[in-house]
Every structure is written in C-alpha cells, then in structure tokens.
Amino acid sequence: MKLVPSICPYCGTGCGMLLIVKDEKVVGVEPWERHPINEGKLCLKGWSAHQFVHHPGRLTSPLIRKNGELVEVSWDEALDFTADKLKGIVAEHGADAVGFLASAKCTNEENYVLQKFCRYLGSPNVDHCARL
Numbered sequence: 125m126k127l128v129p130s131i132c133p134y135c136g137t138g139c140g141m142l143l144i145v146k147d148e149k150v151v152g153v154e155p156w157e158r159h160p161i162n163e164g165k166l167c168l169k170g171w172s173a174h175q176f177v178h179h180p181g182r183l184t185s186p187l188i189r190k191n192g193e194l195v196e197v198s199w200d201e202a203l204d205f206t207a208d209k210l211k212g213i214v215a216e217h218g219a220d221a222v223g224f225l226a227s228a229k230c231t232n233e234e235n236y237v238l239q240k241f242c243r244y245l246g247s248p249n250v251d252h253c254a255r256l
C-alpha cells in the first residue's frame with residue numbers, strides 16, 4: 125500500500141489529499157495534513173473522491189448516438205463530430221445559437237481556453253456551473 129499526494133477533483137478550492145493505493149487501485153483518501161489550502165481537512169465530497177476512479181459505470185471513452193444507440197468512438201471521431209456539429213449550427217443559426225458551460229472542476233487555464241474558444245466562434249454565451 126502507498127499514499128500518493130493529489131488534489132481533490134470536486135471543486136475549485138483545491139484541497140490536498142493523499143490517495144490510498146493498494147495493489148495499483150485507489151481504495152481511499154486521507155486529508156493531506158501539511159497542504160496549505162485545507163491543512164488536514166476535507167469536506168464530505170473530498171472524503172469520497174476516490175469512489176469514481178474504478179467505478180464500473182464510469183465513462184472512459186466518448187459516446188456518439190448512432191441509429192438510436194450510444195456507441196463508443198475514438199477521441200478523434202468524437203472531436204471531428206463535435207466540430208462539424210458546431211460549425212453547422214453556427215453557419216445555419218449564427219453564433220448566438222451555441223453556448224458553453226465552464227466548470228469548477230477545471231483549472232483556471234482550462235476555463236480561460238474555453239471562454240477564448242467561445243469568443244473565437246463569436247458567441248457571447250459562456251457561463252459557469254456555479255451559477256446553475
């Protein structure tokens with residue numbers, strides 16, 4: 125068993141945690157006592173942050189609906205599909221017809237890139253999950 129330092133993925137606070145890894149699987153978390161953000165504390169979500177890692181219901185590849193069924197596809201196919209759909213919607217209905225939601229689970233840099241992409245498309249519709 126080993127402890128692996130990490131950051132909680134659930135919100136923008138960024139609490140430090142130690143992943144408990146046994147037989148190459150994450151089986152639990154402990155608060156990181158010397159981490160400057162949380163100083164050894166975790167909220168309820170943080171204490172359960174390990175539970176999704178090996179969950180059988182976790183999505184590990186993109187899905188596209190084909191003939192009414194969700195089908196696993198490669199990232200290249202999913203990105204091409206999404207880009208084509210976005211281009212088509214903007215061409216047919218204008219940039220106001222698309223919008224983007226950022227997330228507290230992303231880094232500041234990822235959220236910055238998302239809003240830049242939104243503005244690149246010409247859309248003013250960018251928001252954040254904290255306002256939902």
Ligand code: SF4
Nearest residue numbers: 132134135139167170
């Ligand atoms: S432990 Fe709670 S407060 Fe800290 S980052 Fe995770 S979700 Fe946010």
